[in-house]
Amino acid sequence: MKLKKELPLHLMLIPGVLVTLIYAYGPMFGIVMAFQKFQPALGFLKSKWIGLKNFEYVFHLPxxxxxxxxxxxxxxxxxxxxxxxxxxxxxxxxxxxxxxxxxxxxxxxxxxxxxxxxxxxxxxxxxxxxxxxxxxxxxxxxxxxxxxxxxxxxxxxxxxxxxxxxxxxxxxxxxxxxxxxxxxxxxxxxxxxxxxxxxxxxxxxxxxxxxxxxxxxxxxxxxxxxxxxxxxxxxxxxxxxxxxxxxxxxxxxxxxxxxxxxxxxxxxxxxxxxxxxxxxxxxxxxxxxxxxxxx
Amino acid sequence: MHFYKQTAGRKLFNVVNLSFLTIVTFMCVVPFIHLLAVSLSSNAAASAGSVKLWPVGFTLEAYGFLGQKPEFLRSLGVTLQRVVLGTAINMLLVFLTAYPLSKTHEQFRYRVYYVWFFAITMFFGGGLIPTYIVVKETGLMNSIWALIIPGALSVWNAVLMLNFFRGIPRDMEEAALIDGAGHWSILWKVYLPVSLPSIATIGLFTLVGHWNSWFDGILYMNSPDNYPLQTYLSTLVTSINIKMITVEDLSTLQNLSERTLRTAQIFLGALPIMLVYPFLQKYFIKGMTVGSVKE
Incomplete structure (x- = not known):
């Protein structure tokens, strides 16, 4: 009963949730690339992990x-x-x-x-x-x-x-x-x-x-x-x-x-x-x- | 207003004060007058830098040339498309997100989870590069949707809207519920009609935002053919993009100073906003106060 009443409210939120999930949370997840030797062809999931090397590199940029x-x-x-x-x-x-x-x-x-x-x-x-x-x-x-x-x-x-x-x-x-x-x-x-x-x-x-x-x-x-x-x-x-x-x-x-x-x-x-x-x-x-x- | 004795000191203050305010006012308006004056001047005068606030050797040549300049017209078309589609989609998502979130915990048990889900994005973001990669991976590159979808939900605007929805008397909603209305019809038939002032405010914020944004065009459009107007203008300013100048342009450019042409385009890019903003001002002021201190 309660769920049925609230169902429209969940439905209304679907578009906003989707957009936020993909374009706000997606990039947040994508931050893992900061710890990878990122290659666009391999993506976030398959690129090689290299720990803090990227940070070492940028902090030492002149x-x-x-x-x-x-x-x-x-x-x-x-x-x-x-x-x-x-x-x-x-x-x-x-x-x-x-x-x-x-x-x-x-x-x-x-x-x-x-x-x-x-x-x-x-x-x-x-x-x-x-x-x-x-x-x-x-x-x-x-x-x-x-x-x-x-x-x-x-x-x-x-x-x-x-x-x-x-x-x-x-x-x-x-x-x-x-x-x-x-x-x-x-x-x-x-x-x-x-x-x-x-x-x-x-x-x-x-x-x-x-x-x-x-x-x-x-x-x-x-x-x-x-x-x-x-x-x-x-x-x-x-x-x-x-x-x-x-x-x-x-x-x-x-x-x-x-x-x-x-x-x-x-x-x-x-x-x-x-x-x-x-x-x-x-x-x-x-x-x-x-x-x-x-x- | 109170009545004040006009002492000599007060009179002197008034003169100094009014002169100062007038100078500041000029500083905000004169640059635009100068821009218009250059765009209406002859090439020789413009290139020599002899134009101040009034056209020298008045001519409409620059504007006539723009009327046939495909880059300018095409980018204007992209912008119009973006403004209409983008504003419509943004507003729809603002309504659909703000309505459920404006409910109380009793009416919508899961409200608090959604609130956190959206609120986190106001504190933390993935940053430029991961966002770029996500937009690329979702196949939006080089299409107008890249300018609309990633920013389709402005959480900030949804918050403004939900605060307004909360101010709507509960009686109105309860009366509609008794008449058998569901959440969808309460949103469309009860909430939205009484929210017109805030819809206008947020709508105008969104519209001006779409008209003005230019960096997303640089970022997501591979081909200058898909640039919206402001992105195209930014390339004139930074002239980082040589490929925008075509061969036909070059011959005309010899006659037409680059300066008059550039100022004419920049002026046209600012014109719609200059025409409407004095009337929009009061909505903006209202919108600014909606978001500020709550008692």
């Missing part, structure tokens, strides 16, 4: 430490500025009295968020090219043209800045929503006590946003090893590999260009193993501090 450092540096910078800039923007926007102006700014800032890195990358390369508008603008101040995209000094800055630029609208709107939900009585009371706008922002608005700031911080912790694969892939070039190559781009080139599937999968597993700890930790902290739950 670029590996640099790649690890690049990944952490780029993503930590993206998290810090990706949080601070929208926070500042939200606080400043909150001081604007005219609603139409507020809406106009909000809409404009949101634009890059909706576009792909294929499009935005094209725009970046156009803007920062030798004959592009950025160099034209700089030449007005007597600065010689700079090859931004092929400069190890500039490239990472551009990567971080353009990522902040793309994501700004999203976090800003979350912050604005948090500001709106702060009790208006608090501001009135502060007014009576003679607190100016600056003090109000410092002592009411910021503390009122603390929980959402902590939440966004903790949730971004899980992505520390994702430095923005598709952005870097579209913008980088061999000249800036030294500073811009991150784990994902390294795995991509090693695995799919050099066809070294198993060593590439070994780096992938290394990354997944650290990420699973970070993601679990971030969800745990988000739950502890902000009562955030996914399910």
């Amino acid at each position: 670029d590996f430490n640099q790649v690890l450092w690049n990944t952490t540096f780029i993503s930590v910078m993206k998290i810090v500025f990706g949080l601070a800039v929208p926070l500042l923007m939200a606080l400043l926007l909150n001081e604007v009295a005219k609603n139409w102006f507020k809406r106009m700014i909000q809409t404009s800032i949101f634009l890059p968020f909706f576009l792909s890195w294929a499009v935005l990358g094209g725009i970046m390369i156009e803007l920062f090219s030798l004959k592009g508008p950025v160099n034209a603008l700089l030449s007005l101040f007597g600065v010689d043209p700079i090859m931004f995209m092929a400069s190890n000094n500039w490239f990472v800055t551009i990567i971080i800045a353009s990522d902040v630029w793309k994501g700004m609208g999203y976090n800003m709107i979350i912050f604005l929503a948090a500001i709106v939900s702060i009790n208006a009585n608090l501001y009135e009371a502060a007014e009576v006590d003679g607190a100016g706008r600056w003090k109000q922002a410092l002592h009411i608005t910021l503390p009122g946003m603390a929980s959402i700031i902590i939440l966004i911080c903790t949730l971004s912790l899980g992505g520390v090893l994702n430095a923005g694969f598709d952005q870097i892939l579209i913008l980088y070039n061999p000249i800036v590999y030294e500073k811009a190559d991150v784990i994902d781009t390294f795995v991509y080139r090693l695995g799919l260009f050099d066809q070294q599937y198993a060593p590439a999968a070994a780096i992938g597993l290394f990354k997944s193993a650290i990420s699973v700890v970070l993601v679990s930790l971030s969800y745990y902290l988000a739950y502890r501090f902000s009562n955030y739950r996914i399910f």
Whole structure:
């Protein structure tokens, strides 16, 4: 009786379970290739087991430490500025009295968020090219043209800045929503006590946003090893590999260009193993501090 | 809004603040205006880099050329196919997965096992290389299904949907049960009609996601003929793919600057989203808050 009643529920789940089983659990099982001398013709089951040799190989690759450092540096910078800039923007926007102006700014800032890195990358390369508008603008101040995209000094800055630029609208709107939900009585009371706008922002608005700031911080912790694969892939070039190559781009080139599937999968597993700890930790902290739950 | 005394300091702040916000707003919009201006300029002006925010030597040549460019039109066709099929399939799987999981333990005893089955994939993944091998082994390479099936179930979207389903009053479901309705008709006739706002939100997320993704095209399509639009655009940007340029193109390219052509294509790749996103904004904002802190 009970089973019959629940049968439709099981049936509904079949497509989702199948897709997840094949394309999410399949690759998880496929990770065994990191311990094999993997040969595509033999597959996961018949390739020869070689223990930790792939790991030894990749950890001794000359670029590996640099790649690890690049990944952490780029993503930590993206998290810090990706949080601070929208926070500042939200606080400043909150001081604007005219609603139409507020809406106009909000809409404009949101634009890059909706576009792909294929499009935005094209725009970046156009803007920062030798004959592009950025160099034209700089030449007005007597600065010689700079090859931004092929400069190890500039490239990472551009990567971080353009990522902040793309994501700004999203976090800003979350912050604005948090500001709106702060009790208006608090501001009135502060007014009576003679607190100016600056003090109000410092002592009411910021503390009122603390929980959402902590939440966004903790949730971004899980992505520390994702430095923005598709952005870097579209913008980088061999000249800036030294500073811009991150784990994902390294795995991509090693695995799919050099066809070294198993060593590439070994780096992938290394990354997944650290990420699973970070993601679990971030969800745990988000739950502890902000009562955030996914399910 | 409260009433504030306009002190001199406050006035100065307002001026500085509005100027700053206006500059940031320009930074988000001006790149797109520049892109459009270059695409509408003459080759000579574009190659010389003399175009700023207004076309120099206005011409529609680049767009006229694109109208007959088979690569561009073909990839647009692939994208349209992918957006329609992909969004439909994604949404169907979201409904079918979210509905059973939104039940209580009493209604669906096995719920918790399924929840774990899906939740694990949010913490751990196989990584790029094993996923690539699985897609290859399941025979999807070089077909549009490679862009749709592996990501057919977004667990995250299913979670958003199930949280919404949970908010539907139990009375509605019980009334339908008394009338003899089964789970299938409760899903289609009771749940979905009252969930239109969240369906719109998740549907738009999915649709924009399909329009924007480009890396899966690079990964799974052997032949550039099967590239979706954004993948094709990414090859223009990185110019890693020389085989995209045909002989007929070369003769025309001599007359038509590569720059005007490239900017025209990138602009068209961004245009549909630029046209609709101001209206979609409010749905996105709603969707973002659905997933955040629960009381």
